[in-house]
Amino acid sequence: MTLRLITSPPSFPRFTCHATALPPSPQISTPTSISSTSQLQSLTCALHCPHFQSCSGCTHEHNLHHPVILEDAKNFFRKYGVTDFTFDTCNLWGWRCRAKLAVRGSSTNPLIGLYEEGTHNVIDIPECKAHHPNINAAVELLRQGITELDIEPFLEDEGTGNLRYVQMAVTTHNTSLPAAKRYMSGKVQVTLVWNSRNETSAGSEKLNALANFLWKKGGPRSRLHLIHSVWANFQTSEKNIIFGNRWRHLLGERDFWEHVGGIDVSLAPSSFGQANTRAFDALLQKLQKYVPYESSVTDLYAGAGVIGLSLAAARKCRQGLMLSYRSIKCIEINKESKVSFEKTIERLPATVDSNITWHHADASK
Template sequence: MTLRLVAAPPSFSLFTCRATASTASTALPPPTPTPTPASSTPPSLPLTCALHCPHFQSCSGCTHEFNLHRPVILDDATDFFRKHGVSDFTFDTCKLWGWRCRAKLAVRGSSTEPLIGLYEEGTHNIVDIPQCKAHHPNINAAVELLRQGITELGVGPYIEDEGTGDLRYVQMAVTTHNTSLPAAERYMNGKVQITLVWNSRNENSPGSDKLNALANFLWKNGGPRSRVHLIHSVWANFQTSTNNIIFGNRWRHLLGERDFWEHVGGIDVSLAPSCFGQANTR
């Protein structure tokens, strides 16, 4: 078996925009955006604040492509607050790219050509989204590492019509609260907690050897002793239901740290992978 090292996570600058009531109502129409290669980094705050994502037309994850600093609903919100006597309403977009720190992705396709992404709107056809611009860059890097592991180990993605296969979904969650780093460096150095949703009843079911092999592959190539420390921990969830519920009731911690810390509302909170968490950590 040939092991490939995952490339260093891509880096990019994080931009924010702020729109005020006056700019929201008087801004000029955006100029025509200049297309950018799929692999390129978003330019320094383009006038259109465009998503620049190669998956936008087919992926159901994002509904707004241009003028991210001025979503359509902003005008309605501005009018609402003006009617209630608030004339200085402002809107802060926070991060325009790389803001999503929690993602649940379906795994379909084949072991030689796995598809890891979201359903096309209104269907159960998977759109592979390796270059998602909304994802924290370390999620994309972890997805690529998972893709390598599936291929190297012959892990079978789930086949809905037959109820067969090994890996149904994966949840990626990035912890950005590493107090050993300066605050300004914590976000871009976030580590990824990976949950593998396995198509079996428990860790003793047939196929558990592949689950353990995949977890070990991720840890060996993305853990603290790898060339690029990317992975915080690896968990397993066991689900055999034929409905659309992603998670089953049985969870197992496999490798890495158990505690996944975030700073929420001024306090430190440890979130289990089964807990709900906002995709945008700010």
């Protein structure tokens, strides 16, 4: 276990596949070459994850270049006049930059992963192929800390134990590195969901000890700088809700930044963020091409307002003669997201001249 922590995290081959709704160009080929190509594509576009049969996280294992839902998506967009719909898997492995994982088992044999489908039995997923490699490395570091410090995982039936869940979020925004190296060098923000009311409750000494362990072994002065920051969330509810309402920053950088859609985005651990950072960035770049200039945009379920603010930065919502109609309205039910929204606003280019507002409301009503 220790060897995995002091060496560089494993890097996955970055196979990408592409599918399009446009008809393919005519080609002359033999039946043998078609079969060979199909078999090769099926192999290279497969998940190859050892946890697939038991873990509930992924539902599609083979032919990832052509998932079952792709035809439905094509038909949906065609119905609304979008004839140039394309589908790109981006990275097949190592794409997930945000993960919420349950912590169960015992201090000597902790299980850190997802529930088996239809149950509350946690499946340990140390070699998850979807996770960014540094999430897997941070999970192994956490596992070591739980064992060495005798941290008790949560027992649902009894409501006892210390650590209920962990959230891992990777930031790949590091301007000190060449762009090509930033993704694989991402740092992990760790949120420990602790089974207590606050930081003064019983067991707080173990929380601090675990946070210090992660920072010592994975912080900037360690042999492998892996950890961006450590946060705590306090949750005692008997309901199946991961986070409580109380958050505390413990160690490392307080601000977590990512660069997507042409803007720097601030994301608190309580903020919603897309798990596939690269795919989301590609989606935003494409979305900007479809929104007409001088549009008015309402971003529902906005979170920190990433979609709306990305369009504002692309100058798609510039104020014209009718100023009140050239606006960005971000609507979000989680009031905690407003702080991230305001920090993101501060980094927008000076050329943005939209009327931008954030509203705390339930977009479903």
